[in-house]
Amino acid sequence: MRANWEAAIAAIRRQVTSDSFERFFGRLRYAEFEGGLLRLHIEDPFLRDWIDDNYRSLLEAQVSEVAGDAVRIEIRVAAPVAPEPTPAPAPPVVDATESSRFGGGTEATDFPELPLNPHYTFETFVVGPSNQFVHAACESVARNPARAYNPLFIYGGTGLGKTHLLFAIANALRAQNPAIRITYVSAEEFTNQLIAGIKNSGHGMEAFRERYRSRSDVLLMDDVHNLVGKERTQEEFFHTFNALHQSNKQIILTSDKFPQDIPKLEERLRSRFTWGLIADIMPPELETRVAILERKAERDGLTLPSDVAFLIASRVPSNVRELEGALTRVVATCSLGGRRLTRETAAEALKHVLSETDKGPSIETILRIVAEHFDVKIADLRGPRRHRTIAHPRSVAMYLCRKHSQASFPQIGESFGGKDHTTVIHACKKIEAAVASDPALRSLLQSIERKLPA
C-alpha cells in the first residue's frame, strides 16, 4: 500500500502548483494500512483539519484508483517525536479534592497533583468472571494510553471496584512514566471547580480550562452520571473531552449507569461516551467474593478460616466495599471480645452488621409519608387527639413502623409522643385484623408502602 500511496501522491503532485503541494499534500506521511483504511500522519492539527475537510475525497479517489480497490483515508495528528521532559521531583501529596486551592492560585502550576492510593493496583484487584473483561480493558489502556480505547467507559454498581480500576490504570501509567500528568476528578468536584472558576472572574475559568485541557495527559473522571441536568458543566466537559480526545489524551470515565440510561445527558456527550469501549463490572460471584475476602485478610495479616470467608461472602451479596466492611467488623468484634474467629462468632457479629445495613425506612420517614398520604400533620400523629381522622392514620403509621422499620414496640411508642407500648401493639393488631377483611385498607397500605424507601 505504501507504493500505491506514493503513486497517488505523485499523480497529485503533477496536478497542483508546487506551492500547494508543499503546503498540503507533501506534509502527509504514510503511517499504516489495515482493512481498507489508510492512515496518514501530519504534524499540524490545523492542517489536518483543513486537508481532511477539503482534500480527503480527492485523496481517497486517487489512492483507490491506483490500488484498484476502495480505500478510505484517515488523517491523524502524529504524536510529537520529542520525548517527555525529565520527571519533576516527586509531587507533594495533597488532597486532590481540595477545591479551595483551586482558583485561588495565581498560576496554573498551582494545582495539586493527583495523590495515588498505592494499594489500588491491578495486582490487588481480584479478577473473576464478573470483571475479567473490564480488567483486561483497563490493562490494555494502561499499556497503550490513547491508542487502545479512548474513552474507556466503565460502568457498574457502587462498591464494585470502578475507582480501584481507575487508580490501577493511573498507578500503572505513572510507573511507566513518572512525569505523566494525571488528572483525577469526580464529576461532582468538576462541577464545584467549574462554579469556583466562574465566580472567580479573574483567572478562574482560564485556570480551570488550562488545568483540564492543556495540563492533563490522562483524565480520570469518576461518577459521570452525576453530570445529569447540569447543563453548563456538561457543556464545559464536552469541550474538555474534545480538546483532550483531539490531542490524543486518554480519557477514562466511570458511571453507575450505561450511557444510554443516564437521564438528562446531552446527546453529544452520550455519543462521545460510546466512541471508545464500554466495559461493565458485574457484582462478583460467590467464589470471587471469597477470593476478595481472602486477599484482604492476607493484606491485613489475618488468618481467615475458609468457612468464615464463605459465610461472610454469602451474607453480603453484591457490594465489595460492604463485603470488606463486614470482614473488618467480624474481625474487630472477635478481637475486642477476645474470642476466636469461628463460624459461630462471625455469624453473631454479622447479624449485627446485617441488621444495621438492613434497617429499612426510619420511623421519621414513615411518619412523613403517612402524614402526606392522609394529609394530616405529623404533630397530630404524635399527639394525643383521638378523632377518627387522626387516630386511623396513626394506627396505620404504627403498623407500618412495626412492619418496616426495625424498631421495637416501646421505641415506636416513644416516637409517637411517648405512648405506651401496649397502645402500639393494640394499633398493630387492629390493623392486621382489618387488613384480612378489608380490601380497601389493603390497597391503601400497599400504595403507602410503595412510597417507602426500599
Next chain:
Amino acid sequence: MQLIVGRDSLSRGLARIQGVLNRKATMPVLSNALLEARPDGSLRVAATDLDVTFDGVMPARVERPGRITVDGKRLYEIARNLPGEEVSITVDEDQRVLLRCRTSEFVLNGLSADGYPALPSARGIELLPVDGGALRELIERTQFSVSTEESRPNLNGVYFQCLGDSKVRMVSTDGHRLSLGERDVSRGGVVPERDGVIIPRKGIQEVRRLLDEVGPEVDFGFLENNLVLRAGDLHLFVRLIDAAFPDYTLVIPRSTERKVILDRLPFLSAIKRISILASERTHGMRLELTRSKLTLVSDNPDLGKAKEDIEIDGYDGSDLTIAFNSKYVMEILSVLSGEKVALLLNEALSPGLIREHQNEGYLFVVMPMRL
C-alpha cells in the same frame, strides 16, 4: 434603594444588554440585570453571561443608594413601554422592585445583588482611542467565516492582532475558507503591537452591535483575558477564547498564476442567479475561465442547468475550469464595497483568492470543490 431616572436612558441602557441575558443558564441570576443606584447620582445598569459583560452608567436622582438584580428582559419591556418621561424605582427589603411612571405601577421580584457574579472592572486600566468605524469594517469583513463547529474551539472566534503602528489584523476561518483584514485603526495616539487573541463569535457580534450604536469614538484595551471596549460611560468586556489560533498562513497561497479583475456587483448578481439551480447541499458552481470571458455554470441533474457569461478584459493566462461553493463567494462579495474585485487562481485543486482591486487590506481564501 430609591431613585428617579429618565425613561429613555433607562430603556437604552437595557436595550443593549438584551443579547447577554441568559434565560437558560445554570445560575438563574444570569437572566437578570444588575441595577446599582450610586451616591454620586448615577444608575449603573450591567449584565453578564460570564463571557460578555455590559456595564453602563446613566445619570439619575438617587435618593437611597443600593443594589439589586431583576429580570432584565421584563424590565426592558416595561421601561420602553412606560407612558411618562421619568421612572421612579424603589426596592424594598424583600427585594421587590417597584416601578412607577405616571399612571403605571409595576412590582418585579428581584434577587439580591450579592449572588451576582463579580464583574470585571475597567478601573485603572489604560484604554486607547480607536476608530470604531475601522474596527467595525474589519469585523464585518471577517466575522462571517468564523467556524461554528464546537469541536474546534480555537476557530470559534475572530483572531485579533495588533501589529504595531496602529494596525489591527483580524482573521477567521471555518476550514473551507479564510478571511483576513488589516487596517489602521488609530484615532489619535498609537495602538502598540500585541500578541493575537481570539474574540468569540458571540462577543464579536456584541462588539459590532455596540459600534453600530455608538459610532466611531471608542476606546479599547485588554484586561486579563478580556477585550475591553469603552464608549462614553459604557464598558463592554468580552472574554477571550482560551486557545491558540492556528498558523493560518499555512493555507494562504504565496503566489497565483491567474488573475482576473471583475466588476463586483455584476459578478455578485450573476452568482446569485446561478446559485438558484445549484445543489442545495453543496451550493457548488463551476467557473470556466478563458481569455475573453468567465462562464459560471450550475448543473443540477435533478433541476436543470444555468449559465452566465461575464466578459473580461486583460486576462492573458491559460484556460481553467474550477468549482467553488457559490455561497462562500457571494458572502465575500457582499461584505466588500469597492467597485472591482480580483479573482486570483492557480489550478483546479489549489485554494482561490479574492481581494478588493487596489486594496491590499483584505484577502479571502476559498477552497475549491470537486464537482
